[in-house]
Amino acid sequence: METISRMFKGNIRQYGMIIALVVIMILFEILTGGLLLQPINITNLILQNSYILVLAIGMVLVIITGHIDLSVGSIAAFVGAISAIMMVDMQLPAWLAVIASLILGGLIGAWQGFWIAYVRIPAFIVTLAGMLLFRGLTMIVLEGQSISPFPGGFQKISSGFIPGFGGSGMNIVAILAGIVLTIWYIINELRDRRAQSKYGFELSPQGLFILKLVVVAAIINAFTIVLASYSGIPNILVLLFILIVVYSFVMNRTIMGRHIYALGGNEKAAGLSGVKTKKVTFWVFVNMGVLSAVSGLIFAARLNAATPRAGTNFELDAIAACFIGGASAAGGIGTVFGAIIGGLVMGVLNNGMSLIGLGIDWQQGIKGLVLLLAVAFDIYNKNKRAV
Structure with a gap:
């Protein structure tokens, strides 16, 4: 029993969120009269939250390094708009447009990573500017109009099985x-x-x-x-599984992953230990740009249109998923698996509250309260361990 107790205390946040997810699912399964766990609703949960989960995977790396990225929703919208112009207006093959979109996302991430890593402008400021910049560019390139429909093959990214x-x-x-x-x-x-x-x-x-x-x-x-x-x-579930496995492996089994954790734990100590802190920060934001592009493509394929308002509040949902899943605002702590669990908690809350007929006002308030309680729980455990 002592061993079990030590294991639970050492992983209380991870186990706590898994238990919370199970409890929330059981609660809404009862409140909805069995609708939550119906096969069609489970599939919809995956499709509805896939783009947020992709963003959460990248965002947790950013948060572990001690930074934040407020621009991911706007980047997703901008990349979705550019992909629509290439596929719908210019009639380029879908595979070529997808590759170009991912490269564009990487370049945007490199642009922001340069200012953060090498010019030393705080990530909050750089990505806030990016949020405004790329939201404006999205409206400009779309000229306030939606572009649709996408080719059938591209739509299968989000709707195919x-x-x-x-x-x-x-x-x-x-x-x-x-x-x-x-x-x-x-x-x-x-x-x-x-x-x-x-x-x-x-x-x-x-x-x-x-x-x-x-x-x-x-x-x-x-x-x-x-x-x-x-x-x-669903096709998107296969993509999510690959991303989770690859990024979990990178963070747990590679030198790059160790460097990301070291940077977030103590940047000066990491630098003195030989970690190229600027390079690590730069590539973390390049990676975030690419995953933002992936999220934008997934959302555009699901909606079958590129719209000026796409990606709204994506950054808030991704950040909330990471913090609920155990990432620390101070950096150095967090896991890909935890971010996925946090994203699922948010997704089940959204879906369950919609099924029982709660309005968007109540949904926003409850999600905000859950986020606050999750972070408060994290701080409480840290203070308890420090005593």
Whole structure:
């Protein structure tokens, strides 16, 4: 029991948010009379929140370095507008327009990263200027009008599903994906436990470890069965999964990830330790620009139009997702998985409140309160550990 207690206290924020997500889902499942966890609504949750989750992955890296980015919504709107001009007005192939849009996002990120990393202008000021600049440019290039429709192939980024087969309305590909993911997860956990044992780290009790494997495996397969009973695996879910795996690997298993955490923990100490702090900051904002472009393309494909008001408040939702998921405003703390959990908490809140008929005024107020409580909880735990 002491080992379990220490494990929980050491990861209280991460476990706390997972528990909070489960409680919120159960609550809204009851309040909506079972509508929340219907297969069609689960699929809609993924599609509706995909672009925010993509932004949250990039934003958590920015926050870990001790910065903030207020421009991501405007960049997403601007890139979406440029992609519409290329695909709809100029009739360029979708793949070429997508590549050009991602390069544009990277260049915008490099522009902002230069001012922040090398000129040393605070990120808040640079990205606030970027928010205004790219919102204005979006309105200029669109001339106040929406551009649509996008080519059918491009729309499938957000509305398409992985082709499947099977009878009785079940998508066999989705079920097989659940089995493969379960096997991959168990092998990965066993390998990590073996490595911890080899280097003398304290291990969780074997019974608790097995229970964890069983619970996670059950959740994975239940999720894929729910998807299989509707239309299968959305294309956007595959993209999200790849991004989560890649960025989790980078942050946990690479030198770049260690440098990002070191920079956020103490910039001067990181510099004295050999970390090229300016270079790391620059590339974190380049990465944020690229992911903003990805988010803009996803949103444009889902809406099937580029509009001057696209991306409004995206930055606030992404920042809130990171803080709710355990990132620290002081920098140096946060995980990609936590940001995804935070984004899902916000997404389920939005969806659940809409299903029970709460107005946008109540929704905004409740989301603000949840964000405040999450940060207050983080500060309380830090102060408690410091005593």
